[in-house]
Structures are given as structure tokens and as C-alpha cells.
Amino acid sequence: MDDIEIYLNRLFPEKAVYAELSKNFGGAKISCVDELRSYIDQHKGLSLKVYVSNEETENKAVDEISAVLEKAAAEDKLSLSITVDEFLNLIDSEAHLTSQAKPRSLVHRDGDLHPAVHIWIIKRKDMGIYVLLQKRSHEKDISPDCFDVSAAGHVSQGEEFRSSAVRETEEELGLKIHGSRLELIGLHRCQNDEGNIHDNELRAVYLCREPVDTEHLKLQKSEVSEVCWAEVDEMLASMGTSDFHHCIDLSELQMIKKAVF
DSSP: OOOEEEEEOTTSOHHHHHHHHHHHTTTOOOOSHHHHHHHHHHSTTEEEEEEEEOOOOOOHHHHHHHHHHHHHHHTTSEEEEEEEEOEEEEEOTTSOEEEEEEEHHHHHHHTOEEEEEEEEEEEEETTEEEEEEEEEOTTOSSSTTOEEOSEEEEOBTTOOHHHHHHHHHHHHHOOOOOGGGEEEEEEEEEEEEETTEEEEEEEEEEEEOSOOOGGGOOOOTTTEEEEEEEEHHHHHHHTTSTTOOBOOOHHHHHHHHHHHO
């Protein structure tokens, strides 16, 4: 029997949680735990993969459903795996952010279009434009050990682009920047396939012109191994060489030059 994927979203009200559950079970009428128990008893042998959103938010419906499923699995009525994952809102064909949310691991598996942010920290020096690059941690599942944008990340469900940019900059670099100091220079669509990961993003690209002392940054070691400054034109000249191991998008550097000059 094929696995049934179930999403339990802690940001959803009870009615919406059960509506999603019913949809996962092919439209079965399940609006409470008693109806869930009855459904399980009538369909023994189900194989369920359950994804619970990772917010630290109490949700009675999510907790009750999880408990019922775990008890049924302990009684060998079904096969069950439960994964706690970040949920991302999806973007529709017209580039609109939707209320539909999906676990990050499945978004990357299925190549769904989702929102992300890129933050470029820049400075002028000796007539050149320098950008702060981070070297991605060896632990990253996408492009490990590559030089990349100053800070970046996904927009978690219910979050806005700018607040996500503020959060990611502080998490990855230990740098607190007020949202008003981030300059939006455009939206950029990017697709990247690596093995079984299909990363399909719509990125809000921001510039940060605040002075930054790299000696005082507090790097998130699971994300960033080191940082360095690089001049944009020199980077453009060396992007095709084997000496510069990177995952930087050429078009974003061009966006920076257009915004600065």
C-alpha cells in the first residue's frame, strides 16, 4: 500500500486541521478524534507519513490526532512515521504568495515554487563594490562548502519577506539590522537541482549598506563556516574558473551593480 502523507499544521485552527486530514484520507468525513479512530478501525493496515509543523505553538487538534495515530501504530493497526518539519507557504502560477503550506522537505522533493530571501551586505572601497560572502557549511544539504550570498533563507509560513531577511541575517551572522535598513532591489526566480533536491525559489533580493566588522560577527556554524569580502567585478571575471567554488547567481551580481550605480 502506498504511503499516505498527512500534514498537521500548528498554525491552523481545529476545523482547518481536520479538513486537511479529511482531504488526505480521500475526502473521508473526519471532524473529530472519534471519527478518526473509527476510520482507522475500518481501514487497518494504512501506511502513514505524518509531517507536523515545527512552531512551538500549542494546537489541541494536532496533539490529539498525533496521539491517536501513535496509539493505533502501537496496536499494529497502521504503519506510522512522524516528522517535525518547517512548513513553507507556496507561490502560485501568478507569483502570488498563497496560504497553502507544505513541509520543506516535500517542497524540495517536489520542486514547488516557494519564497526565499537573499541579503547582500555591500561596501564601497577604492572605487570598487565589495560584497560580504559566506562560505556555506559542510553540513548543508544543498551546495556545501560553496561561497554564497551574505545571508539567505526560506520565508517560513505566515512570515513576510522583509522580516525573514532580518531574522536570517541575525541567525546566520549574528548581525541585527532593522528592516528599514534593507533595500529591496528586486525579485528573482531561481531553480537548482542537486540529486533528489529540487529547489525552486522566488527570492526577494535585498541590499544592506550598513558598516560591518567581520571580526564581530557570530557565525551560525551549522550554516556558515567563514565570511570574506570580494569585489564584484573581480568575482564576475572569476566565476567560471575552478579556483572559485561558489553557488552565486550571476544575475544577482548584475542586480547589485545596477542598484548601486
